Amino acid sequence: MLPGDYIAYRFTGNIATTESGLSEGIFWDFKQNKISDKLLKYYGFEPGLLPETVPTFGIQGHLKKEIAESLGLSSGIPVTYRAGDQPNNAFSLNVLQPGEFAATAGTSGVVYGVTDNLKPDSQSRVNTFLHVNHHMDSFRYGVLLCINGTGILNSWMKHNIMPYDCSYNEMDDLAATIQPGSDGLLVFPFGNGAERVLGNKNVNAQIRELNLNKHSRAHLLRASQEGIVFALIYGIEVMQELGLDLRVIKAAMSNMFLSKIFRDSFASLSKASIEMYNTDGAQGAARGAALGAGFYKNPQEAFHALEMIELVIPEKNGKLLESYEYWKEQLQTILKDY
Numbered sequence: 001m002l003p004g005d006y007i008a009y010r011f012t013g014n015i016a017t018t019e020s021g022l023s024e025g026i027f028w029d030f031k032q033n034k035i036s037d038k039l040l041k042y043y044g045f046e047p048g049l050l051p052e053t054v055p056t057f058g059i060q061g062h063l064k065k066e067i068a069e070s071l072g073l074s075s076g077i078p079v080t081y082r083a084g085d086q087p088n089n090a091f092s093l094n095v096l097q098p099g100e101f102a103a104t105a106g107t108s109g110v111v112y113g114v115t116d117n118l119k120p121d122s123q124s125r126v127n128t129f130l131h132v133n134h135h136m137d138s139f140r141y142g143v144l145l146c147i148n149g150t151g152i153l154n155s156w157m158k159h160n161i162m163p164y165d166c167s168y169n170e171m172d173d174l175a176a177t178i179q180p181g182s183d184g185l186l187v188f189p190f191g192n193g194a195e196r197v198l199g200n201k202n203v204n205a206q207i208r209e210l211n212l213n214k215h216s217r218a219h220l221l222r223a224s225q226e227g228i229v230f231a232l233i234y235g236i237e238v239m240q241e242l243g244l245d246l247r248v249i250k251a252a253m254s255n256m257f258l259s260k261i262f263r264d265s266f267a268s269l270s271k272a273s274i275e276m277y278n279t280d281g282a283q284g285a286a287r288g289a290a291l292g293a294g295f296y297k298n299p300q301e302a303f304h305a306l307e308m309i310e311l312v313i314p315e316k317n318g319k320l321l322e323s324y325e326y327w328k329e330q331l332q333t334i335l336k337d338y
Contacts, residue, residue, distance in 0.1 A: 012061025057292035080292030092284020099247030105256035109150030187227035
């Protein structure tokens, strides 16, 4: 069982999962659109070991009396929605149709794009799941890119090169004193373990082209944010190689997306507008549960009150693009050493 399946079991006493969850557990045959008999046979798993499959949205069980009492709730409340963290984050942003991408940039960064085109990556640099709204008559796949070294790099900069009482807002203000491209300084944010998009290589974080006569603390801050964006764009290009059509990126106004430098750089290099929302995974889960319980008739109704708080329009930035292209060249030289 996935963690969400286990929590639902403890709440209801029913052991179950979803098709989306099975795809996350690599039990799904995407071509046949069913549980993979080949995988079960290869590993010697009896089909009966897999739990019952329930709809992502719908009645999946009811809250047990003893659990309800411990939580101060009424027994019998229906459990009506479950999803993995990134499919749920995408749902919370109303990312349900091909061409829509969800992005989040905390300690690690994730870009999750929806497509109806089944084309997995033969190198497994990105992962494909059944999205929460996948149906037999309307295929929806979620392709997930993860960059482990994202906000953790910005945090490292805060705690190691800045005064102890410096805020992230002050870091952003200082970084903004430097022009896009960071005067040639390059930062590679891969310092939080092996990166799947790099073929599971652990190349660590690196700083290149440092000029002691030109570059300052402000340059390091800007180059770090740009390096994070470069890594995400590098992964998005892998997704586009698989046929994903990037029309719009949606994100919550939190974590790295609080930085204007980050938002503007991401929009410019992705060539996609970024819609910013005041929402989070918990709100998405609440909407999903209400949809599953029938409180909403459809997803459009569930998201009628979701308001965009900022729209970031991509602008051409030749210096930033030039820096990114050189960053990619340098990345290839790094990868040759690992």
